[in-house]
Amino acid sequence: DAGVTQSPTHLIKTRGQQVTLRCSPKSGHDTVSWYQQALGQGPQFIFQYYEEEERQRGNFPDRFSGHQFPNYSSELNVNALLLGDSALYLCASSPGGGSYEQYFGPGTRLTVT
Amino acid sequence: RKEVEQDPGPFNVPEGATVAFNCTYSNSASQSFFWYRQDCRKEPKLLMSVYSSGNEDGRFTAQLNRASQYISLLIRDSKLSDSATYLCVVNRGTDSWGKLQFGAGTQVVVTP
Numbered sequence: 001d002a003g004v005t006q007s008p009t010h011l012i013k014t015r016g017q018q019v020t021l022r023c024s025p026k027s028g029h030d031t032v033s034w035y036q037q038a039l040g041q042g043p044q045f046i047f048q049y050y051e052e053e054e055r056q057r058g059n060f061p062d063r064f065s066g067h068q069f070p071n072y073s074s075e076l077n078v079n080a081l082l083l084g085d086s087a088l089y090l091c092a093s094s095p096g097g098g099s100y101e102q103y104f105g106p107g108t109r110l111t112v113t
Numbered sequence: 114r115k116e117v118e119q120d121p122g123p124f125n126v127p128e129g130a131t132v133a134f135n136c137t138y139s140n141s142a143s144q145s146f147f148w149y150r151q152d153c154r155k156e157p158k159l160l161m162s163v164y165s166s167g168n169e170d171g172r173f174t175a176q177l178n179r180a181s182q183y184i185s186l187l188i189r190d191s192k193l194s195d196s197a198t199y200l201c202v203v204n205r206g207t208d209s210w211g212k213l214q215f216g217a218g219t220q221v222v223v224t225p
């Protein structure tokens with residue numbers, strides 16, 4: 001049973017560029033959440049997708065957007081990258097149905113230069 | 114004030130000893146509580162959910178004190194492999210479905 005997968009594992013971008021990160025949830029999970037984790041900090045909630053719609057959003061600017069596909073996989077897009085966007089981006093999936101437990105993928109480490 | 118606060122540590126623990134640490138949360142509407150473990154440069158992994166009555170999973174015991182708004186984790190008979198950062202996680206429930214609030218983590222270092 002495959003867990004949550006993310007791609008790519010590492011990425012280096014230049015300030016002002018755009019980036020797309022991808023996530024496939026654990027089998028049987030229909031809900032995907034995205035988090036940003038800066039060095040030395042806990043993960044910060046970006047947003048959550050369920051039934052192809054954004055259900056919850058954290059305190060992140062509109063430069064951060066996402067999408068969920070019919071197969072429950074998801075993308076995170078960040079436009080106009082800033083140096084401060086350098087972080088580990090984590091995707092987590094959950095089965096829904098009243099369960100709040102989330103299972104994380106290995107993350108994508110984004111470096112903005 | 115941060116919504117979830119933890120002592121960053123590190124807690125240096127001799128192998129075989131017991132270590133315990135707390136986490137406080139500010140929102141009294143919080144309904145679900147978890148401990149995650151995170152190894153260096155890896156993803157967080159769910160260690161255990163925390164139930165109102167307290168719960169135990171092998172060497173790990175979690176407690177919830179709603180009146181004082183804190184959660185605790187106790188590790189007995191510490192192993193070298195228990196060295197990690199332990200993240201306290203809170204969810205406010207139906208008005209914030211799935212929006213987990215993480216603390217910054219407590220680092221535990223188990224020494225031989």
